Amino acid sequence: MLNRDATRQLLPHLTKRFPCAAVERIDQFLGDNHLNVAAELRQVAEAKQAQIWSAFYAAEILPTAKKGFGWVAVRKEQGRKCFPLQLQDPVDTYVRDLARSQGLACEVAHGKGKGRKGCGSWLFSWGGDSPQVGKHPAAVELTRLASGAQKHRQRNVWAKFFTSKLLPIARIGRTKVEIDNVALQRFFNCSREDDFAKIARDKAVGCETTSSRRTGAKGRGKGLIHSYCFSWNNISLADGAILHEPCTGVELLKVVASARARFWEKFFQARLMPVAEEGLTSLHLVENEVIRWFPFVEKIIFDYHVEGLQTKVESFEELKTLVESTGVQMRYRPSAWASAFTFSW
Secondary structure (H helix, E strand, C coil), X not given: CCHHHHHXXXXXXXXXXXXXXXXXXXXXXXXXXXXXXXXXXXXXXXXXXXXXXXXXXXXXHHHHHHCCCCEEEEEHHHHCCCCCXXXXXXXXXXXXHHHHXXXXXXXXXXXXXXXXXXXXXXXXXXXXXXXXXXXXXXXXXXXXXXXXXXXXXXXXXXXXXXXXXXXXXXXXXXXXXXXXXXXXXXXXXXXXXXXXXXXXXXXXXXXXXXXXXXXXCCHHHCCEEEEEXXXXXXXXXXXXXXXXXXXXXXXXXXXXXHXXXXXXXXXXXXXXXXXXXXXXXXXXXXXXXXXXHCCCCCCCCCCCCCCCCCCCCHHHHHHHHHHHCCCCEEEEECCCCCCEXXXXX
């Protein structure tokens, strides 16, 4: 603290013993009390740097952290408005040292092309593993803000994906669905570190890669399309708190159970009850008829080149479990021409 500053802090206390007019005359007499030493210059420069950084921080860095990002690229043309115009040192070094003093990492991306040497951007990042970067209070606060915003954004993204892609499938009684990466990119952004597989697992929804195929396009569109299977038939609850969270595999299973119970009730009243009222104890239906009543059952496609093919489809087993839980027996006779079901009681 400078002498003049210390003296001026004492002046208000002097008003208890001296008249205010006398104190004001003393303050005017003191004026700017400079010590003419390096420490004073450093203190003045640091105070100005803090003021400059505060304005730049509020304008460029803080809004980006609140959006969930862990870095921000600031164009030099835009950033120079906040920094002194007269710099003896290179402006990149000045900005890098200033950011590092505040706990942020700063890299310089130079502009390319003739006449663009002075252009480019400054890349600021926070929350790193470096001892100098990431442990500063400002960097810790930015990391906290970015993490909170990212979690909030991912919750909203998952809710939209859940409502649009998973819930309609559960409402027809199915426990899995295949979605390719093209459809997933409409919801999840890889550049924002949206790991949809991890997000799904955290919500008790399984996610596995099932297949890949070529796009068939040439040039920029050339590549592979990956398909992923989202399932909620086998749920492992590592954390009981998920039972009370929205948009989870538990909620999907409840929807599936309700849908299948509704399908069975309609089938029971419309097809089985009339047969029983006629005194019969069994009903034979072709595969397509059963699928019409139970849309979660998948149709089998037989390979005619394989003899003695015995196909066991998971959805048929789920239907059998549903039917036999009511005491009705179900038998499935697969055939390459006309597969059939027999319900007996």
